[in-house]
Amino acid sequence: MLTRENTVNLVLALLLLVAPLAANALGQPFYVTLATRIAILALAALGLNLALGLGGLVSFGHAAFFGIGGYAAGILSSHALSYEPMMFGLSGTVQMPIIWIVAAIAAGLVALAIGAISLRTSGVYFIMITLAFAQMVYYFAISWPAYGGEDGLSILVRNQFPGLNTMKPLSFFLVCYVVLLASIGLFALIRASRFGAALQAARQNETRVATVGIHPYRIRLTGFVISAMVTALAGALYADLNRFVSPSMLSWHMSGELIVLIILGGTGRLFGPLAGAALYVAFEFALGGLTERWQFFLGLILLGVVLFARGGLLGLLAGKAKHG
Amino acid sequence: MVEPVLQIDNLVKAFGALRATDGVSLDLRPGEIHALIGPNGAGKSTLIHQICGTVRPDSGTIRFAGEDIGALNTAERAQKGLGRTFQVSSLAPEFSALRNVMLAVQAKQGSSFGFFRPVMRDSSLVDPAMAILERVGLADRARLPAAELSHGERRQLEIAMALALQSKAFLLDEPMAGMGPEGSKRLTGFLDELRKEAPILLVEHDMDAVFALADRISVLVYGKVIATGTVDEIRSNPTVRTAYLGDHA
Amino acid sequence: MTTALALEQLLNGIQLGVMLFLMAAGLTLIFGVMGLINLAHGSLYMVGAFACATVAAWTGSFWLGLIASLACAAAAGAIVELAVIRRLYDRDHLDQVLATFALILIFSEGTRWLFGDFPLYLDIPALLQGVVTLPGDASYPVYRLAIIAVGALIALGLYLLIGKTRLGMRIRAGESDREMIGALGVDIRTLYTLVFALGSALAGLAGALVGALQSVQVGMGEPVLILAFVVIVIGGIGSIKGALYGALLVGVTDTLGRFLLPQFLALFVDPSEAGMIGGAMASMLIYVVMAVILAVKPRGLFPPAHA
Numbered sequence: 001m002l003t004r005e006n007t008v009n010l011v012l013a014l015l016l017l018v019a020p021l022a023a024n025a026l027g028q029p030f031y032v033t034l035a036t037r038i039a040i041l042a043l044a045a046l047g048l049n050l051a052l053g054l055g056g057l058v059s060f061g062h063a064a065f066f067g068i069g070g071y072a073a074g075i076l077s078s079h080a081l082s083y084e085p086m087m088f089g090l091s092g093t094v095q096m097p098i099i100w101i102v103a104a105i106a107a108g109l110v111a112l113a114i115g116a117i118s119l120r121t122s123g124v125y126f127i128m129i130t131l132a133f134a135q136m137v138y139y140f141a142i143s144w145p146a147y148g149g150e151d152g153l154s155i156l157v158r159n160q161f162p163g164l165n166t167m168k169p170l171s172f173f174l175v176c177y178v179v180l181l182a183s184i185g186l187f188a189l190i191r192a193s194r195f196g197a198a199l200q201a202a203r204q205n206e207t208r209v210a211t212v213g214i215h216p217y218r219i220r221l222t223g224f225v226i227s228a229m230v231t232a233l234a235g236a237l238y239a240d241l242n243r244f245v246s247p248s249m250l251s252w253h254m255s256g257e258l259i260v261l262i263i264l265g266g267t268g269r270l271f272g273p274l275a276g277a278a279l280y281v282a283f284e285f286a287l288g289g290l291t292e293r294w295q296f297f298l299g300l301i302l303l304g305v306v307l308f309a310r311g312g313l314l315g316l317l318a319g320k321a322k323h324g
Numbered sequence: 325m326v327e328p329v330l331q332i333d334n335l336v337k338a339f340g341a342l343r344a345t346d347g348v349s350l351d352l353r354p355g356e357i358h359a360l361i362g363p364n365g366a367g368k369s370t371l372i373h374q375i376c377g378t379v380r381p382d383s384g385t386i387r388f389a390g391e392d393i394g395a396l397n398t399a400e401r402a403q404k405g406l407g408r409t410f411q412v413s414s415l416a417p418e419f420s421a422l423r424n425v426m427l428a429v430q431a432k433q434g435s436s437f438g439f440f441r442p443v444m445r446d447s448s449l450v451d452p453a454m455a456i457l458e459r460v461g462l463a464d465r466a467r468l469p470a471a472e473l474s475h476g477e478r479r480q481l482e483i484a485m486a487l488a489l490q491s492k493a494f495l496l497d498e499p500m501a502g503m504g505p506e507g508s509k510r511l512t513g514f515l516d517e518l519r520k521e522a523p524i525l526l527v528e529h530d531m532d533a534v535f536a537l538a539d540r541i542s543v544l545v546y547g548k549v550i551a552t553g554t555v556d557e558i559r560s561n562p563t564v565r566t567a568y569l570g571d572h573a
Numbered sequence: 574m575t576t577a578l579a580l581e582q583l584l585n586g587i588q589l590g591v592m593l594f595l596m597a598a599g600l601t602l603i604f605g606v607m608g609l610i611n612l613a614h615g616s617l618y619m620v621g622a623f624a625c626a627t628v629a630a631w632t633g634s635f636w637l638g639l640i641a642s643l644a645c646a647a648a649a650g651a652i653v654e655l656a657v658i659r660r661l662y663d664r665d666h667l668d669q670v671l672a673t674f675a676l677i678l679i680f681s682e683g684t685r686w687l688f689g690d691f692p693l694y695l696d697i698p699a700l701l702q703g704v705v706t707l708p709g710d711a712s713y714p715v716y717r718l719a720i721i722a723v724g725a726l727i728a729l730g731l732y733l734l735i736g737k738t739r740l741g742m743r744i745r746a747g748e749s750d751r752e753m754i755g756a757l758g759v760d761i762r763t764l765y766t767l768v769f770a771l772g773s774a775l776a777g778l779a780g781a782l783v784g785a786l787q788s789v790q791v792g793m794g795e796p797v798l799i800l801a802f803v804v805i806v807i808g809g810i811g812s813i814k815g816a817l818y819g820a821l822l823v824g825v826t827d828t829l830g831r832f833l834l835p836q837f838l839a840l841f842v843d844p845s846e847a848g849m850i851g852g853a854m855a856s857m858l859i860y861v862v863m864a865v866i867l868a869v870k871p872r873g874l875f876p877p878a879h880a
Contacts (some may be wrong), residue, residue, distance in 0.1 A: 059668050117864050120871045124610045124666055124810060128802040129867065135799045143853040152870035192442035194430050194449075195420075201427050204416040211376070211414070212489060213402030219436060252799065256612075256674045263671055288502040293686055299678030306672045307660055 005318035009271040016274065017177060024170045028299045032169040033241070034285065038277045039176040040237045042084035045261035046183055047230030052259065053268040054191060055223045056203030060127050060255050061114065061134030065107040065228040067250030069235025074153040074245035081156060088144065096161045096175070096240070100233050107232030108225050110137070115224040119217055131252055138250040151247025159240050166240070176237050180274070183230055188270055190226070199223045231258070260302060266312030274287035327390060328353050329523050330375070330491045334572050335384035337370055344370040345381065346547035352493055357515070357524045359534045368527050369411070371544070372497055375525075376408055377401045382493035389492055402431070407491025407522070411480040411498045417471035421462055421481050424470055425453035426490035453488065460484045460514070476507040483518065500530040507531075512536055535559075543567070577711030582832045583825065588717045590824025595779035596801035597808070597816040598692060598731060599772025605877060606744055606768050607662055607809030612673040613653070614776055614801070615794025616680035621646040621777025622784035622793060623684060626693040635698035640779055646777020647770040654769040659762065681791050692788035695781075720782050727775065728817055736743065744768060753846035797819025800827075803863050809873030823859050 016035060023031035044066050076099050079085070079092025086092060093099060118129040147153045157167070164171045173220040190196045202209045202216040209216050239245040248254070257280070265276025283301070287294035305312065328351035337345040344367040352358050362368055373379035375386060377398040386394055393401050402408070415424050426449045430436055433448070443449050457463045460480045465473060470481060479499055486494055499515070500508045512533050518524060519537075527533050534541065535555050542552040543564050551561050558564055600614050624645035630637030653676065661669045697716045704712040725880070735741035743764055780794065804823050808815025835851030842850070866874065 052346040052667075053553045058670060058710065060670065084384070100449075117867055120867065124604065125806060125872070127610060127666060127670060128806050128810075129863070131799060132803045132806065132860055132863060136857050139856035140853055144855045145849055161650075189440050189442070192444065193440055194436050194438035194443055194446075196439075197423065197427055197430065197443050201416040203421065204418055205414055207378075207410075208416055210398040211402055211408050211410075212428045212432045212485060213399050214427075214436050215397075215399045222437070252795070256670075256677075259667075259671060260674070267667075293682045295678045296686065297677040297684035299682065302675035302678070303672055306668050306675065307657070310668075 008314065008318045011179065012271055012274055018123060020170065020173050020210055029169045032173050034281060036173040036176050036241055038281045039180045040234050040241060041261060041280065042232035042274040042277035043180045043183055044231045045277060047227050047234060048233050048258045049188065049232065049262050049273050050264060051224050051227035054196060055199045055220055057224060059126050059130045061130030062231050062258050063250050063252060063254035064134035064137040065231040066235040066254060067137065068107045068110060069103035069232030070239035070245040070249045071147065072106055073099050073159060073236040073239040075147055076102060076124060077155050077159050078153060094159045096159050099159055099236050103232045103236040104229040108229045111225045111228030115221045115258035119220050119224065131255065134250065134255055135252060139245055141247040141250055150247060152244055155239060155243040160241055175182055179233065179237065184270060263305060264312055269314045272312060272314055279313055326354055327388060331387040332526065333385045335374060336382045337374060337379060338382055343547050345374065348549055349359060350542055350549060352523050352525050354523055355519065356539040357519050357526055357537045359526045359528060359538035359541045360544060361528065361534060361541060367547040368544055372495065373494050375495060398488060402489065405492030406495060407486030407489050408495045409482040409486060409497060409499060413482060413499060415470040415478060418469055420467050420469055420472060421457060422453055422466040425456055425488050426450065426476050428485040429453050432489050456484045475502050479503065479511065487521065491522050494518065494524045496524055497527050498529060499527055500533050502564045508533060536562060575709065577707065577709035580707055580709060580726045581711050581713055582828055584713055584717065586825035586828030587821065588720050589828055590821035591721050592779050593801055593804050593824055594724055594784055594817055594820035595727060595775045596797055597804040597820050598813055599775040600801055601805045601811055601813060601816045602768060603772045609658065609764055610666055611660060612670060612671050613676035613680060615647045615798030616677050617650055617773040617776040618780035618794035618797055619680065619684060619791065620649045621780035622789040623688060623693065625781035625784055626789045629695055637711060642777045642781035644773045647774040650773025651770040653767055654766050658769060659765065684791050692790035695784040695789055697785045716785065723782065731813055803859055805868050807863055807873055809875040811877040814876040815873055815875035826862055827859050830855040
């Protein structure tokens with residue numbers, strides 16, 4: 001069914017593919033990298049949107065999962081390149097699919113612990129507690145010197161994907177693009193599923209969900225963990241994009257930015273994170289070219305969106321959000 | 325005598341010096357409508373909260389279907405078959421009427437951990453939910469978001485959800501509240517049907533409905549049940565007349 | 574380990590706790606009265622520090638700087654409340670988080686614009702320089718003791734303000750019932766602006782006081798803000814008393830943890846490794862404490878009665 005929103009979504013997805021292809025053909029790899037950045041940030045925000053958009057869980061700590069994903073990539077590849085075994089004698093790897101799995105599992109476990117405590121609370125408590133736990137991970141990364149501490153960790157050679165040369169910007173972009181589209185598909189499936197129904201209903205009316213006999217806590221905890229795993233996957237790709245991972249990926253600014261991406265694009269929308277990420281990177285690029293203080297203007301724009309334009313970009317392009 | 329579906333014994337709940345529930349004993353027998361009436365502030369809501377598990381009693385027991393449910397939370401009590409409607413309608417407002425009922429059907433089936441199959445294409449959810457909506461007379465409103473339904477329709481939708489849970493007992497908290505005379509009459513007829521499904525503990529201010537429907541009535545005043553009996557016994561009970569009914573009787 | 578060193582560390586912990594209390598009291602007051610979560614509270618801390626450093630540099634007087642920090646932070650708070658915050662009281666927490674996050678970006682970049690990227694320095698006033706001798710032959714800076722005294726005075730002042738004055742009565746009424754206070758004829762909008770300005774002034778004061786211990790720079794408020802969140806989550810959001818106990822608990826736990834954990838671990842592993850592991854563990858300690866408290870009391874140690 002080609003509704004207005006679906007049309008906008010299709011155009012967005014195609015634009016994100018065509019633009020870097022064209023840029024590559026014109027010998028402008030910088031724009032390919034820009035598109036890759038959009039795809040990865042969109043993926044991170046998509047993960048957060050599972051918790052925030054579907055579950056109404058305002059996590060201000062998703063940078064923790066983004067960073068854990070990044071460190072998974074950095075640590076695994078550094079061990080693989082140095083031939084030093086890790087804990088339990090396991091060796092590192094430079095294969096992206098394995099790194100992604102490790103990143104998702106590691107972040108999922110941390111999310112299980114953080115979620116188990118913070119989901120006992122709600123509202124402002126939940127916001128502050130997720131923020132605090134993310135900060136704990138951040139300080140741990142800073143004070144633990146084994147993997148670079150405050151200075152971070154370089155990934156000397158970008159990790160590999162079977163059959164591709166990931167050092168070519170376009171190849172790496174395509175990897176990220178496909179992962180993003182697959183994740184959007186997964187998000188759509190989950191949203192339409194029984195679990196998605198329970199998660200969304202718990203956001204709309206927790207008492208109602210409990211009264212029909214569904215445990216809101218278990219549903220939310222599951223949603224929170226899946227959400228963290230997707231964001232961690234994005235983190236692993238982000239580390240590979242920059243070939244560098246540092247505690248700044250874990251910082252609370254990052255958590256804030258991920259929420260901002262969702263709001264800029266439009267809350268509760270399938271393609272909201274992509275629209276938001278595109279807009280954000282465009283701001284950064286356009287304003288950043290004009291002034292070093294571009295975040296000042298980002299703040300003004302964000303304030304305007306929150307106070308006066310709640311629908312975000314997709315709200316402007318595709319009309320009011322519909323729920324089934 | 326058959327065993328009651330719901331049996332409350334000597335329930336006590338105090339908030340500071342106020343004993344909102346002061347040694348309440350009450351039972352609900354198969355097939356009956358047991359009305360709970362009482363003036364505002366008598367402690368009806370607190371009692372309901374304890375039955376549903378949102379408030380923990382200080383002492384006393386609540387047995388449901390032969391089992392002590394005192395330690396269970398709201399969701400677990402619902403799974404045991406305690407169906408509830410709310411004084412102020414409580415629905416998922418963005419979901420359509422159909423999806424609200426489907427949520428109850430899904431809960432009854434016991435699995436909310438399906439991640440890949442779209443619910444709208446799952447006939448084991450859609451069909452029973454549609455059938456129930458037809459039964460309560462909401463089939464033509466199935467696709468409307470709950471927030472857009474009228475007050476009376478939201479009431480019906482809540483009952484539809486309790487039906488979908490195939491509850492062993494219904495706990496209806498002022499279902500007539502805010503309904504016009506026409507709506508009340510229709511709902512009264514419907515509740516008369518509903519009792520064939522499972523017994524009903526009916527908390528209600530609308531005395532016409534209570535007298536028309538109830539097999540037994542309990543009167544709650546200041547946290548205590550001051551009388552339990554048939555409609556006629558309650559009407560003629562002098563204590564109840566002075567404490568509560570006043571001109572009604 | 575000597576008693577003197579332990580005493581010094583304990584005082585450092587109390588001093589950190591006092592700073593956190595000044596931040597947390599404002600945050601928790603603003604949440605309790607207006608139901609607002611304010612991420613930009615750390616920015617007001619920064620405003621206070623910059624105001625103090627600038628005025629002290631112009632006039633040569635730390636004390637004038639201190640007055641300026643209170644005035645500037647209160648004024649910035651009032652302006653922000655009038656322009657932005659009051660539109661957020663009826664919004665959900667997500668909107669409040671985003672709008673106040675936007676304010677952080679504006680404040681931080683705006684400050685960089687005005688003052689550049691380099692940190693400012695603020696000297697401890699002559700009156701408070703030097704050290705005092707403590708029992709066990711330890712010496713301790715007078716200035717830090719003064720901070721502790723200021724914190725104790727402010728805690729007492731807040732207690733009197735909220736418990737004994739008309740303004741405090743209105744604040745308490747506003748916490749329990751917004752409609753009632755409107756019906757009583759209190760101008761609720763003015764009250765909200767006042768409360769916000771008061772919270773901002775406390776944050777500004779904290780920034781100025783700490784500014785003389787550390788450097789004054791953009792972003793200095795954010796770590797403190799997050800610690801203050803931990804404080805009010807532990808204490809119970811909306812409770813001033815909770816903020817006080819939570820702040821002291823966090824301040825002392827964090828400081829003593831950094832001091833004691835490495836020494837404790839050195840009993841088992843070699844010292845350099847103990848320093849590394851102990852340091853990393855100490856940085857996580859207060860969050861672990863928070864997690865444990867929440868596991869037992871999800872609404873904090875002193876949850877406000879009406880919540």
